[in-house]
Amino acid sequence: xxxxxxxxxxxxxxxxxxxxxxxxxxxxxxxxxxxxxxxxxxxxxxxxxxxxxxxxxxxxxxxxxxxxxxxxxxxxxxxxxxxxxxxxxxxxxxxxxxxxxxxxxxxxxxxxxxxxxxxxxxxxxxxxxxxxxxxxxxxxxxxxxxxxxxxxxxxxxxxxxxxxxxxxxxxxxxxxxxxxxxxxxxxxxxxxxxxxxxxxxxxxxxxxxxxxxxxxxxxxxxxxxxxxxxxxxxxxxxxxxxxxxxxxxxxxxxxxxxxxxxxxxxxxxxxxxxxxxxxxxxxxxxxxxxxxxxxxxxxxxxxxxxxxxxxxxxxxxxxxxxxxxxxxxxxxxxxxxxxxxxxxxxxxxxxxxxxxxxxxxxxxxxxxxxxxxxxxxxxxxxxxxxxxxxxxxxxxxxxxxxxxxxxxxx
Amino acid sequence: xxxxxxxxxxxxxxxxxxxxxxxxxxxxxxxxxxxxxxxxxxxxxxxxxxxxxxxxxxxxxxxxxxxxxxxxxxxxxxxxxxxxxxxxxxxxxxxxxxxxxxxxxxxxxxxxxxxxxxxxxxxxxxxxxxxxxxxxxxxxxxxxxxxxxxxxxxxxxxxxxxxxxxxxxxxxxxxxxxxxxxxxxxxxxxxxxxxxxxxxxxxxxxxxxxxxxxxxxxxxxxxxxxxxxxxxxxxxxxx
Ligand SMILES: Nc1ncnc2c1ncn2[C@@H]1O[C@H](COP(=O)(O)OP(=O)(O)OP(=O)(O)O)[C@@H](O)[C@H]1O
Ligand SMILES: [Mg+2]
Numbered sequence: 001x002x003x004x005x006x007x008x009x010x011x012x013x014x015x016x017x018x019x020x021x022x023x024x025x026x027x028x029x030x031x032x033x034x035x036x037x038x039x040x041x042x043x044x045x046x047x048x049x050x051x052x053x054x055x056x057x058x059x060x061x062x063x064x065x066x067x068x069x070x071x072x073x074x075x076x077x078x079x080x081x082x083x084x085x086x087x088x089x090x091x092x093x094x095x096x097x098x099x100x101x102x103x104x105x106x107x108x109x110x111x112x113x114x115x116x117x118x119x120x121x122x123x124x125x126x127x128x129x130x131x132x133x134x135x136x137x138x139x140x141x142x143x144x145x146x147x148x149x150x151x152x153x154x155x156x157x158x159x160x161x162x163x164x165x166x167x168x169x170x171x172x173x174x175x176x177x178x179x180x181x182x183x184x185x186x187x188x189x190x191x192x193x194x195x196x197x198x199x200x201x202x203x204x205x206x207x208x209x210x211x212x213x214x215x216x217x218x219x220x221x222x223x224x225x226x227x228x229x230x231x232x233x234x235x236x237x238x239x240x241x242x243x244x245x246x247x248x249x250x251x252x253x254x255x256x257x258x259x260x261x262x263x264x265x266x267x268x269x270x271x272x273x274x275x276x277x278x279x280x281x282x283x284x285x286x287x288x289x290x291x292x293x294x295x296x297x298x299x300x301x302x303x304x305x306x307x308x309x310x311x312x313x314x315x316x317x318x319x320x321x322x323x324x325x326x327x328x329x330x331x332x333x334x335x336x337x338x339x340x341x342x343x344x345x346x347x348x349x350x351x352x353x354x355x356x357x358x359x360x361x362x363x364x365x366x367x368x369x370x371x372x373x374x375x376x377x378x379x380x381x382x383x384x385x386x387x388x389x390x391x392x393x394x395x396x397x398x399x400x401x402x403x404x405x406x407x408x409x410x
Numbered sequence: 411x412x413x414x415x416x417x418x419x420x421x422x423x424x425x426x427x428x429x430x431x432x433x434x435x436x437x438x439x440x441x442x443x444x445x446x447x448x449x450x451x452x453x454x455x456x457x458x459x460x461x462x463x464x465x466x467x468x469x470x471x472x473x474x475x476x477x478x479x480x481x482x483x484x485x486x487x488x489x490x491x492x493x494x495x496x497x498x499x500x501x502x503x504x505x506x507x508x509x510x511x512x513x514x515x516x517x518x519x520x521x522x523x524x525x526x527x528x529x530x531x532x533x534x535x536x537x538x539x540x541x542x543x544x545x546x547x548x549x550x551x552x553x554x555x556x557x558x559x560x561x562x563x564x565x566x567x568x569x570x571x572x573x574x575x576x577x578x579x580x581x582x583x584x585x586x587x588x589x590x591x592x593x594x595x596x597x598x599x600x601x602x603x604x605x606x607x608x609x610x611x612x613x614x615x616x617x618x619x620x621x622x623x624x625x626x627x628x629x630x631x632x633x634x635x636x637x638x639x640x641x642x643x644x645x646x647x648x649x
Contacts, residue, residue: 001533001534001536002533002536002539004539005533005539012521012522016521316517317519320517320519321530321534322502322505323476323478323505323511323517324505324506324511324530324531324534324578325502325503325505325506325507325531325534325535325582326502326506326534327498327499327502327503327534328498328499328502329499330534402478402479402480403478403479403505404473404478404479407478407513407517
């Protein structure tokens with residue numbers, strides 16, 4: 001029997017049991033679509049996180065108080081928040097000690113109510129310096145940014161995020177208007193361009209004020225000189241690691257710590273953030289893919305079940321074919337082809353469904369789904385393998401029947 | 411050789427040679443000996459009818475002759491070759507090339523049109539597709555169903571279905587045609603048609619072995635073998 005005949009026979013058998021074949025394919029189809037979608041979701045979230053971290057700029061370093069290796073212990077407590085100071089930031093701007101650091105933006109923030117006329121809006125008030133705009137690669141929608149002079153004067157001026165401006169002033173231009181923070185009146189000198197949100201914070205809802213103003217006129221108290229983060233920008237991507245070394249050496253010296261292992265601050269680059277975020281979402285992807293693979297396995301068992309029923313139901317046919325001279329190999333091949341065709345058809349349809357869903361779902365939910373060709377090809381290969389593996393057992397069993405036993409069975 | 415061996419014409423070559431063949435069926439712990447030592451010789455071109463009461467072992471004998479079942483004991487030579495020496499693949503080839511079967515229940519595949527049913531043995535013999543179709547249609551014409559080649563079994567009468575089965579048995583030009591009560595489900599007209607076909611096969615020089623309950627059917631054969639309780643009881647050779 002030629003392969004053409006074998007394929008035709010297998011195809012005819014599938015067609016003559018339409019409903020049963022359709023249900024079998026459905027099992028495979030759902031499994032494959034689930035794999036394609038979950039892998040796509042995982043890749044999509046990895047890409048999203050990657051994109052939001054890249055938007056920080058690839059030559060950015062982030063210095064945070066407290067160490068990344070030591071999350072409590074001796075130096076821990078809540079005091080860790082005060083290990084970085086405005087003076088540290090000032091020192092990092094030195095051209096001699098840190099020649100590869102182009103810009104420095106210390107940040108200190110507090111959550112406070114802002115009022116404009118009858119409208120109040122609680123947001124995060126961020127004290128920073130003139131370099132912030134450059135370091136965070138942000139732009140202005142209108143007005144000007146904070147200046148070094150503002151900082152020197154402890155000026156009562158603020159630059160608002162686009163959402164904050166809208167909340168307080170509606171659609172009218174906020175530049176030149178006045179907001180009160182506590183009992184101080186601030187002049188709005190600028191508004192930032194919208195930037196969306198990164199994984200943790202809304203970048204468009206904040207009010208920026210000069211660092212000195214935040215320290216002395218808004219927050220005050222004994223922690224006035226402490227900052228929550230210092231953003232550094234290296235002169236270029238190539239000098240990033242040099243800038244890292246310089247910042248680390250300088251801060252260690254200033255803090256009187258000799259061993260980098262016991263530093264009371266940590267420096268993260270975009271790359272290290274990316275690695276952490278990616279490993280988290282990769283774990284998630286692996287988990288989801290595991291679940292999807294399980295559903296694929298269930299589909300595969302469905303195929304095996306159908307093949308067993310099909311063989312049992314068609315025992316007489318097998319007996320007849322053997323009586324007419326079909327060697328065991330021909331019978332085996334016929335059932336193998338049947339199982340393979342079911343697996344392949346289910347696999348292709350499932351991949352198609354997955355791809356279509358990957359197009360439709362992101363518009364309904366707020367997610368990114370990246371269809372990976374490897375996942376599509378891999379899952380189709382798995383579907384065919386399921387067909388073959390689960391087709392082998394019933395086919396072998398069918399081929400072993402004695403012709404007369406098969407013929408006599410009802 | 412035992413007493414039940416039949417040796418008619420001296421010159422013809424034996425197609426079938428059974429020596430002391432036994433067949434024991436096992437149902438759970440119960441054993442039943444359906445054939446209890448059958449020795450039989452059938453020569454090239456003979457037309458043999460097998461008769462006997464129900465349960466006597468006729469079908470058991472036929473299945474062994476057709477290599478559809480295995481013997482428990484004894485030897486079987488088919489066209490001079492020892493069947494006991496053969497493996498599954500050899501047996502499949504023997505059934506495909508040397509033997510044509512006609513069953514009481516027709517045993518056609520319901521999903522295939524008549525000509526596709528008839529070409530099945532040829533497809534396992536590796537005959538090219540075009541030739542297969544031509545030979546299948548020629549065989550159907552020979553049994554008088556040239557008009558019905560595209561009908562599925564469900565679209566044919568019982569007699570026509572059995573004629574399709576006969577066409578399938580003769581399409582590969584086998585030397586031996588085995589029929590187990592081929593007319594058991596047919597009325598007298600259809601029976602006459604089918605028997606006419608067997609007569610023609612015999613006239614072409616093929617060996618025909620036919621199981622039947624009916625004396626008139628058996629009368630067509632040159633030789634009648636009677637089976638009783640798993641033994642060949644009585645043998646008649648017509649002149
Ligand atoms: N698969 C089997 N398992 C157990 N016993 C069997 C089996 N097949 C046949 N037999 C027994 O063997 C004996 C002979 O059966 P066989 O089918 O050869 O009879 P038969 O002569 O063809 O009868 P009929 O004319 O009714 O078809 C019967 O007693 C039957 O019960
Ligand atoms: Mg019988």
